[in-house]
Amino acid sequence: MSRWLHERRGGRHFTFVVLGACLPVILTVSGCTTGSSEARKDLSARALLDFKTGEIILPLDAYDATTRWADFQSLQRATYLAVDECMVARGQRYTAAHIIDAPDTNIGDRLYGLWNVDYVRKYGYDSPEVQTNIAIAKDAEAGGDAWGAAWKTCYETTIPTEIRSLIPGLEEQRRSLVSRLRAEARSRAEADPGWAAARVPWAACLQKAGLEPHTDGWRSKQAQDMIMSENDVPTQGTQELSRIAYIEAKCNVESGLTQNLGNLEAGYQQPLIDANQAALNKVKEQAQQRLATAKAYIATHG
Amino acid sequence: MKATYRITCIAAGIALAGGLALVGAVGANAVTLYDHNNYRGASYSGVRASSLGNMNDRASSIRAWGAYTYYEDAGYFGRNIRLFGSYNCLGGVSSEGMYWFESWSDRISSFR
Numbered sequence: 441m442s443r444w445l446h447e448r449r450g451g452r453h454f455t456f457v458v459l460g461a462c463l464p465v466i467l468t469v470s471g472c473t474t475g476s477s478e479a480r481k482d483l484s485a486r487a488l489l490d491f492k493t494g495e496i497i498l499p500l501d502a503y504d505a506t507t508r509w510a511d512f513q514s515l516q517r518a519t520y521l522a523v524d525e526c527m528v529a530r531g532q533r534y535t536a537a538h539i540i541d542a543p544d545t546n547i548g549d550r551l552y553g554l555w556n557v558d559y560v561r562k563y564g565y566d567s568p569e570v571q572t573n574i575a576i577a578k579d580a581e582a583g584g585d586a587w588g589a590a591w592k593t594c595y596e597t598t599i600p601t602e603i604r605s606l607i608p609g610l611e612e613q614r615r616s617l618v619s620r621l622r623a624e625a626r627s628r629a630e631a632d633p634g635w636a637a638a639r640v641p642w643a644a645c646l647q648k649a650g651l652e653p654h655t656d657g658w659r660s661k662q663a664q665d666m667i668m669s670e671n672d673v674p675t676q677g678t679q680e681l682s683r684i685a686y687i688e689a690k691c692n693v694e695s696g697l698t699q700n701l702g703n704l705e706a707g708y709q710q711p712l713i714d715a716n717q718a719a720l721n722k723v724k725e726q727a728q729q730r731l732a733t734a735k736a737y738i739a740t741h742g
Numbered sequence: 743m744k745a746t747y748r749i750t751c752i753a754a755g756i757a758l759a760g761g762l763a764l765v766g767a768v769g770a771n772a773v774t775l776y777d778h779n780n781y782r783g784a785s786y787s788g789v790r791a792s793s794l795g796n797m798n799d800r801a802s803s804i805r806a807w808g809a810y811t812y813y814e815d816a817g818y819f820g821r822n823i824r825l826f827g828s829y830n831c832l833g834g835v836s837s838e839g840m841y842w843f844e845s846w847s848d849r850i851s852s853f854r
């Protein structure tokens with residue numbers, strides 16, 4: 441959770457108090473065994489901005505199977521196929537299992553605002569519909585409550601255990617070493633003077649283009665107001681919002697906002713990786729096993 | 743606030759363990775986000791949402807029939823979590839990119 445978000449949402453200052461007290465569990469994660477809050481930074485670490493997929497790839501991403509869109513698609517499809525097989529046996533349909541979403545439905549990462557200019561030029565703040573989501577909605581509507589009951593039975597009790605566990609649940613994500621290290625690196629990056637400094641040229645660029653940087657987050661106030669005023673209406677990209685999105689993305693790239701903040705996070709992730717390499721290698725093996733299981737299942741059931 | 747969430751979530755867990763969970767009505771939407779735990783209170787349903795409008799930062803439970811990505815800010819901004827299926831209590835959850843003991847309850851502002 442970024443510092444600005446804590447301030448905005450209030451009531452979470454307790455978290456910082458706890459962090460400041462350097463809880464033993466945090467110490468374990470950070471290796472801060474002396475009680476020092478000094479954080480090491482690897483200046484050579486970089487975030488990779490993949491303009492094809494829109495993803496911001498950080499060093500820790502190599503250690504889980506859910507961060508990269510393509511990997512997650514494999515986990516998702518295998519799970520959907522297993523559910524569909526069970527649903528069909530119960531006279532229902534789960535057609536999402538047989539739909540492969542096009543790569544451009546991947547919206548990428550907007551951790552630090554819009555930055556993928558080509559994508560934004562095409563879609564503005566929005567993106568194409570996710571066809572699997574639409575298929576699920578249609579099947580659910582057609583099948584009614586019987587469909588919902590069948591889905592629940594299939595997912596919770598019938599599909600193979602190794603498939604049900606492909607997509608990590610809430611608790612697993614909460615407890616994962618990768619998640620904890622990511623959070624620790626993010627916390628350290630936010631405390632780095634470079635974090636606030638990165639906003640300066642980005643904000644100046646927006647102002648030069650006639651936009652007002654929102655006080656928290658990585659968009660203009662104008663875009664924020666438009667998005668929030670939509671109230672339940674999906675963004676379909678009004679001309680003005682598309683124009684603003686393009687300016688925001690251009691300013692993001694010109695000021696190096698996403699690259700700089702990504703580098704900062706990468707710089708704090710790398711020493712944590714080094715300090716936890718043995719444990720992370722095991723985590724990576726498990727992630728690769730998940731992917732292998734998913735791909736094998738798709739190959740035989742897809 | 744945090745303490746309240748925890749207590750409510752524990753209670754919900756007991757209820758579910760006792761077999762009181764219901765499947766719930768299935769509609770023409772892939773996802774429904776609810777203001778309170780256990781799929782209660784004000785809700786927002788859709789296939790996706792760039793903004794949840796007046797449900798921004800309010801959802802405490804989710805009913806879903808597939809895998810979705812939930813974002814902490816409108817416009818699919820900020821950190822996200824990919825989840826499959828329904829969760830009756832987001833309060834016990836935290837995820838990548840945020841302090842690991844924090845919660846996704848009252849945090850989601852967009853999903854797809």
